[in-house]
Amino acid sequence: MRTDTPVSVKLENYTPYPFAIDNVSLDFSLEPEATRVRTRMQVRRLGPGEFVLDGVGLLLNSIKLNGDELSLEDYERDDETLRLRSVPDAFTFETEVVINPAANTALSGLYISGGRFCSQCEATGFRHITFWPDRPDVMSRFHVRMDADKARYPILLSNGTPGDSGDLPDGRHYAEWDDPHPKPSYLFALCAGDYDVWRDSFTTMNGDHVDLGVYVDKGQADRAQWAMESLKASMKWDEERFGRAYDLGVFNIVAVRDFNFGAMENKGLNIFNSAYVLANPESATDADFEAIESIVGHEYFHNWTGNRITCRDWFQLCLKEGLTVFRDQEFSSDLRSRPVQRIKDVMRLRGRQFAEDAGPLAHPVRPQSYGSIDNLYTATVYEKGAELIRALTVLIGDEAFNRGMQIYFDEFDGTASTIEDFYSCFEKASGRDLSQFRIWYAQAGTPEVTVDESWDEKKSTLTIKLTQKTPATPKQSEKKPVPIPLRAALLDGRGGHCTADGWENGETVIILDEAKKKVEVKLPEGAARPLLSINREFSAPVRIKRDLGTAQLLELASAETDPFNIWDNFQTLSKTEIFRLLDDPQSPPDAELVRAIADAVRHNESDPAFAALLTALPEIGELFQEREPVDPTGLNEARKRLRHALAETLMVDASRILSEPTPTPFAPNAEQAGIRALRTAMIGLTGALGTQDAARQLKSLFDQAANMTEKLACLRSLIPIESMERDEAIEAFYADWKDNPLVIDKWFAVQAGQGKAADAERLSQHPDFDLSNPNRVRSVAAAFAMTNLAEFHAPDGSGHKVIGDIIEEADKRNPALAARLLTSFEQWKKLEPVAKASAKATLERLRDGGLSKNAMDIVARALD
Numbered sequence: 001m002r003t004d005t006p007v008s009v010k011l012e013n014y015t016p017y018p019f020a021i022d023n024v025s026l027d028f029s030l031e032p033e034a035t036r037v038r039t040r041m042q043v044r045r046l047g048p049g050e051f052v053l054d055g056v057g058l059l060l061n062s063i064k065l066n067g068d069e070l071s072l073e074d075y076e077r078d079d080e081t082l083r084l085r086s087v088p089d090a091f092t093f094e095t096e097v098v099i100n101p102a103a104n105t106a107l108s109g110l111y112i113s114g115g116r117f118c119s120q121c122e123a124t125g126f127r128h129i130t131f132w133p134d135r136p137d138v139m140s141r142f143h144v145r146m147d148a149d150k151a152r153y154p155i156l157l158s159n160g161t162p163g164d165s166g167d168l169p170d171g172r173h174y175a176e177w178d179d180p181h182p183k184p185s186y187l188f189a190l191c192a193g194d195y196d197v198w199r200d201s202f203t204t205m206n207g208d209h210v211d212l213g214v215y216v217d218k219g220q221a222d223r224a225q226w227a228m229e230s231l232k233a234s235m236k237w238d239e240e241r242f243g244r245a246y247d248l249g250v251f252n253i254v255a256v257r258d259f260n261f262g263a264m265e266n267k268g269l270n271i272f273n274s275a276y277v278l279a280n281p282e283s284a285t286d287a288d289f290e291a292i293e294s295i296v297g298h299e300y301f302h303n304w305t306g307n308r309i310t311c312r313d314w315f316q317l318c319l320k321e322g323l324t325v326f327r328d329q330e331f332s333s334d335l336r337s338r339p340v341q342r343i344k345d346v347m348r349l350r351g352r353q354f355a356e357d358a359g360p361l362a363h364p365v366r367p368q369s370y371g372s373i374d375n376l377y378t379a380t381v382y383e384k385g386a387e388l389i390r391a392l393t394v395l396i397g398d399e400a401f402n403r404g405m406q407i408y409f410d411e412f413d414g415t416a417s418t419i420e421d422f423y424s425c426f427e428k429a430s431g432r433d434l435s436q437f438r439i440w441y442a443q444a445g446t447p448e449v450t451v452d453e454s455w456d457e458k459k460s461t462l463t464i465k466l467t468q469k470t471p472a473t474p475k476q477s478e479k480k481p482v483p484i485p486l487r488a489a490l491l492d493g494r495g496g497h498c499t500a501d502g503w504e505n506g507e508t509v510i511i512l513d514e515a516k517k518k519v520e521v522k523l524p525e526g527a528a529r530p531l532l533s534i535n536r537e538f539s540a541p542v543r544i545k546r547d548l549g550t551a552q553l554l555e556l557a558s559a560e561t562d563p564f565n566i567w568d569n570f571q572t573l574s575k576t577e578i579f580r581l582l583d584d585p586q587s588p589p590d591a592e593l594v595r596a597i598a599d600a601v602r603h604n605e606s607d608p609a610f611a612a613l614l615t616a617l618p619e620i621g622e623l624f625q626e627r628e629p630v631d632p633t634g635l636n637e638a639r640k641r642l643r644h645a646l647a648e649t650l651m652v653d654a655s656r657i658l659s660e661p662t663p664t665p666f667a668p669n670a671e672q673a674g675i676r677a678l679r680t681a682m683i684g685l686t687g688a689l690g691t692q693d694a695a696r697q698l699k700s701l702f703d704q705a706a707n708m709t710e711k712l713a714c715l716r717s718l719i720p721i722e723s724m725e726r727d728e729a730i731e732a733f734y735a736d737w738k739d740n741p742l743v744i745d746k747w748f749a750v751q752a753g754q755g756k757a758a759d760a761e762r763l764s765q766h767p768d769f770d771l772s773n774p775n776r777v778r779s780v781a782a783a784f785a786m787t788n789l790a791e792f793h794a795p796d797g798s799g800h801k802v803i804g805d806i807i808e809e810a811d812k813r814n815p816a817l818a819a820r821l822l823t824s825f826e827q828w829k830k831l832e833p834v835a836k837a838s839a840k841a842t843l844e845r846l847r848d849g850g851l852s853k854n855a856m857d858i859v860a861r862a863l864d
Ligand code: ARG
Pocket: 122, 123, 124, 261, 263, 264, 265, 298, 299, 321, 373, 374, 377
């Protein structure tokens, strides 16, 4: 039963649902092991076809059509559907089913977390709750009633606004909720239990009052404050930036400990992984505060991009996700530092999405087919999807983009839409044909852009030759050129720009929309040769190839006026240097480069968040992509040597920076976070020295650390240095925080992320390791397999084995979680032969042992 061969769903097979269900009433009688669900829907025929509903694992008690109980010959049922061959043109349809939330370990549908009921319906959880056409283009008005034991479940929540409530016999009570906005089933939510609530309110730009609540575990209300501040900031930002106001009198967020993803945008009732809600100055890092702000924003922004306008089918997932990620990135840029945000977003894109795009799991932002919908929630759909919106803004300009968004909100409000619908709005707004731009959505792989310049002294002309090429990806060997908007500038080498025809302030956007393009830039007579700055702000999600040597890149870095490109030039330089060190293990790191990085760090100390990013060398995951076969151990050694040299050069600065006091009282704002980021970077460099002396220093910083950001950084840096100090810090941290699961997740993650396979193995045997909690599983398995690549891909296969074992166990209860962890194998074909054989053997062992449909989908594609 457990090994299903995934059957693929195809975009070209889309057909509209032949019925409309204008209204639905759901009635829940909540009991953990036997919840009774009564569903009553008003159905109206739209076209010819059978009446087919999805339903999985439901115990069917009763089924009625226009009030009459149906008998077995009136319908057909299999494991996944309920089918009525003939029905009238308008009718009432009722079912009563029983489900077992307590046994729901997959965390899709209605389940129990921490003794409370909660739900997750995207993409296909609703079919585990009741019979329903569980597809995003069937939109209904939901009325919900629920009853439950009042002492155990005093708070009963669903979408929309509350209606009647009251007491019932036998210690039970009930509540009703009404959502006036038609919505697809994936946005349904229900929560019931005992919570503490942090309450506030918001008045919209239309003067409407909104009650806000963040529901958390008992005793944790004060840890909900930051999420609440972030929610209010999001509501305000969407009004100011996009003219979008909230549309109900209530907006609630519920935090749950057991959750497969980050959070979910259910209408009026967002459900969050508690990791992205709970924070206070003692227990949360700056990264936590930042993530909460951006995820609260993301889910809130879905109210317009996702809920009011939803997707016609799951192929259009990027319509809501790419767009909403773009919106949350803009929100964070406006609240914090734009260049720093851009750099972090690109680091994430390159680390995860470029890797995905270059491996066996590569797929277009809007694919033509999928095996398992849960596996389509990828970096490509989210991050590349967001980059395409950003590239669109560069291509047509902010003004046309903003107008297009307003057309989209006006024309498609209340509908389930497609990428074509969305782009039609920007065609109207810009007056341009965007059909070539849409090729981006259909083509997998990261385009490579080659930039070649030559300078004609006599004619004062700079000739820029550009070519594009997208590498072949699985099942897609032929690629077409896409329009690539490249922001460019002519640098004068003195911190300014050169003027030239058509380059206002020395800047322009070059659109590379063919395989090759030649751009001639005429400068005033007698002008000196300008330096070319290209793909500024990372205006297009491509790899730039330029044949520049170290000296030229250093010159370019010092002439740059775009902070993103300053950082990126050092990334390119470091990457080249790490590969050189890999090929020549005897040679010392390039002192000139190390000095230049150190100088840039010092030079930017007044923008500490930016300076901190300059100390960060490219991650192994990124370096990985440019070598085949790749030796992760050697790569890691080469990277460590360069980092060691940088650490030695910056040690005096590190001591100075770390001897200054950390900002107090703690505030999670960008300014303070920037100062801590630089301090943390210095802690990291201290660790890179790897000496016993460094261990002592780090332990004393660890003991004094006044905030979690710095404490955790010390612990992380200590892990690789075998010492008494390290062991003491590991123990002390655990003793201090053993009652706070989110902090203990970090304790697991730093050890798995910095340790050996044996450490990951040991952690997976720890009494606090819990296979039923996705955060805890990820804190070991994802931290090890996705960030600690040299150890994960150790040639002796020890890393593959420990992760393979965890995945095998996790898959038995939670296929979505197991499938996600399996993606850590996606680069296996690039590995050197020994590690490659071990990865392959692990994947084959998993496949042959029997896997869930979700996990099988990944393994089959990875091995293909
Ligand atoms: N829509 C949610 C978000 O991005 C994520 C839902 C994830 N669901 C899934 N099946 N992977 O905000």
